[in-house]
Amino acid sequence: MTKRVYNFSAGPAVMPESVLQEASDNMLSLGKTGIGVMEHSHRGKPFVAVAHEAEENCRKLAGIPDDYDVLFLQGGASLQFGMVPMNYLAPSRTADYLVTGSWSQKAVKEAKLFGEVHIASSSEDRNFCYIPQEAEYSSSPRYVHFTSNNTIFGTQFQTEPKTPEGAFLVCDASSDIFSRPLDIRKYGIIYAGAQKNLGPSGVTLVIIRKDLVEQGS
Secondary structure: OOOOOOOOOOOOOOOOHHHHHHHHHHHHOOOOOOOOHHHOOOOOHHHHHHHHHHHHHHHHHHOOOOOEEEEEEOOHHHHHHHHHHHHHOOOOOEEEEEEOOHHHHHHHHHHOOOOEEEEEEEOHHHOOOOOOOOOOOOOOEEEEEEEOEEOOOOEEOOOOOOOOOOOEEEEEOOOOOOOOOOOHHHOOEEEEEOOOOOOOOOOEEEEEEHHHHHHOO
């Protein structure tokens, strides 16, 4: 095998060799099935068991309650920039965004395609070198969106932002998901692209309160 090198990429990030070896083995045969994981039906019992195990591991690691769904979606975290407002930002409502870096800027740009967006706080005035301590929320926001960690500018929320009554909290946690304990019940939706903290590129983890799944349009 070619000698492995140090990898300091922000994402896709380095993975343990034991994980890579297990993935390699399962490419040829998932368990003892004699069929590679990429050859299995996504509805078949062997692969469904893989998905269930991944969900249970997430629930145990983060203490995700039963009234939250764990979803594995496509499109990267960037697709959630549109999916969240597409489902929850009705024409008569406003969504509030805390802008602390380039990723939250991208989220705002996408949300504006679907409805009214209010910038409740921003650190753009100093090139995003700080996290604003105060936010000026709109009168009745549908949700409050923030990016928990800003890799480009080196800033991170140390506590969850307070949300106005009636609004739920949405977090892009792509670069610090599962790196520290989270009180999941403070959030309506948490989403994260896998490639920084969770695994290989190509899947997005979404943790969402079940009542919000039912409300989505």
